[in-house]
Amino acid sequence: MKKIVLSLTLVASLYADHFNMPKTTNTTYQNECGSCHMAFQPSFLNQGAWKKIMLNLNKHFEVDASLEQVDQQTILQYLMENANSRLKNPNNEISITKLPWFMHEHKRLQARATANPKIKTLSNCMACHTRADKNDYDEDNVRIPR
Template sequence: MKFTKPLLVLAMASLSLAACARYNGEDRGKPMMPNQVNAKWQAECSGCHMAYPPGLLPAASWKKIMSGLDKHFGTDASLSPADTAEISAFLVANPSNRWSSSAAPLRTTESEWFRVKHGEISAAVFARASVKSKSNCVACHSGAANGDFDDRTIPK
């Protein structure tokens, strides 16, 4: 079989994208976790909950969340202005591209992406003592803290 130059370039690009291991089918080629993570984000956010990978929400959502840390889901999670600016910059620089440009949910669980991925899971599963809520990603996705939400790693 003989390939034309444009077809060969297209084939090579497709292979390169397929080789990226941490990509999820719904993310249109963007990983949930960037190659370089921010230590301050990791330390501050994981002090109370899993440090949600920046690729789970769009930039507009991260801006809203970081500008309202004094009322962070019922808790005062205020940080110094310098820490807030550093973490905000990291999150906004590595957002999701799963969303329309106008969508800016504050919770990943409110997204259409989440509902599609978890639509067949009964409410009883999320109510289990081992899970407790839809936001407890690590209960089912052992690699969630590293941005790995691969369905194949969910325990059966």
């Protein structure tokens, strides 16, 4: 029964590969990985990519995001349990914004985002997806700042 429900959900959701997100419920993850940018939902990357990120926090996109070992371990485990195993990401690309599905979905917004100081970068999900931190990327809640 569980299997049937699961596959119906998959069929129902066109982009199920990427957008069937579990909630970000881990407090350590939210606190430590949500201070500089939003705590990106674990299902936006696969295990290999999250592992790469978590093992190189001292050189994290030009910043030092190192953690105490106990927090690093907690977060790594949380990400391994919730990563997206069906995401097409053969090179374990760590930028969500560089993944093919993302670029496809956002390509006409790239120039506009970088030119607008209210957005700055497409990594700033919350600038447009007003409820992204609630795991909600619904079209109805997208507002592109002018």
